[in-house]
Amino acid sequence: MPGIKYEDFLDLDYDPADSELVCDFRIEPAADMDMEAAAGRVASESSNGTWAELQVEGAVTDLSATACAIDESSGEIRVAYPDALFEDGNMAQVLSCIAGNILGMKAVERIRLLDCDWPEPLSTSFPGPQFGTSVREEIFDAGDRPITATVPKPKVGLSTDQHVTVGEEAWTGGLDLLKDDENLTDQDFNPFADRLTESLAARDRAEEETGETKSYLVNVTADTRRMLERVDMAAEQGCEYVMVDVVTTGWAAVQRVRERCEKHGIAIHAHRAMHAAFDRVPNHGVSMRVVAQIARLCGVDHIHTGTADLGKLENEDTAGINEWLYSDLHGLNDVLPMASGGLHPGLVPELVDRLGTNIGVQAGGGVHGHPDGTHAGAKALRAAVEAAASGEDIESKAEAVPELATALEKWGTETPR
Known part of the structure; x- marks a missing residue:
């Protein structure tokens, strides 16, 4: 030839x-x-x-x-x-x-x-998500509102007791999910096994107090062997989720975690740490849209997709990425997009206007930086989400929720840097 x-x-x-x-x-x-x-x-x-x-x-x-x-x-x-x-x-x-x-x-x-x-x-040679957006109903019974989450801050350095206290205050303040941040795994100041056990005990107390389902996105990221062991530990403790830093740990490892999570019937929350190494420079690399596509095929249930330019991080067509995550993909389940990175209650109405309610809303500093502490910050975020989902003016909602009024007084509707 x-x-x-x-x-x-x-x-x-x-x-x-x-x-x-x-x-x-x-x-x-x-x-x-x-x-x-x-x-x-x-x-x-x-x-x-x-x-x-x-x-x-x-x-x-x-x-x-x-x-x-x-x-x-x-x-x-x-x-x-x-x-x-x-x-x-x-x-x-x-x-x-x-x-x-x-x-x-x-x-x-x-x-x-x-x-x-x-x-x-x-x-169809990939499994896709086990749950996808159905977690809003199957786990949380969230109705028409976004699910809510927070990360204890500072992201590393808190002891296990401090971490658990922050989590319990957030849950009892009305938030659905407590999440580890991307660089908290199994350090001496906050060991994985202790944090998992004690956080889930606090979750149970919060559920009894509030009458609502709560859960914990525990970070299992490590080499593949240790990740699978940690998935097993989370399942044994009755946790509904694990979190994986999907880019840094690698897609082959994510695929193994997906297999193990299906065995236990637990969901995967994908943190996208390191994605900007591929997608931030607009004329080179791999777009966040493609990263999100890969995550869906490999089987995550949530993934961070940005804040539609409302938060502290660079964003790339968050609405378009979310639309693709919801779309039909030869019968594979969809994915719940998580909005995070510099959010606070005052940004929630515009966020929901741009992205809709079929999302998760996560705030770290926008909860724990509340002048009256984490519990009040959680109440403020939950109130802002409920107002946005129902179409209620956030200022009107603040008249009935003083914690929200305080948050708006502190942050207004400004985007942080």
């Missing part, structure tokens, strides 16, 4: 098959490249090509990716990947293709994976 060349990976008349994974990239070609040459190299390097022209016996071109669309004005290209390129249920291998060597190629100055259209054969 003739040699395989870069131009063999470019066909702008090609119509991708339904079974193919189709990826959208934005690229800036190197100085000596035009868009077509760079697009061909992206398709080549991410499938079965290489820098040298090859002489290969037998038909391997049916495994070639095809650059099938180019928009010169936006710099966006579309690449279709045959299903046979991928190993079923192996996210590490999939990402090595579509977000691997191509991110470092000299043929492009910058390249960003913007979006993926996941076909049925590949999608």
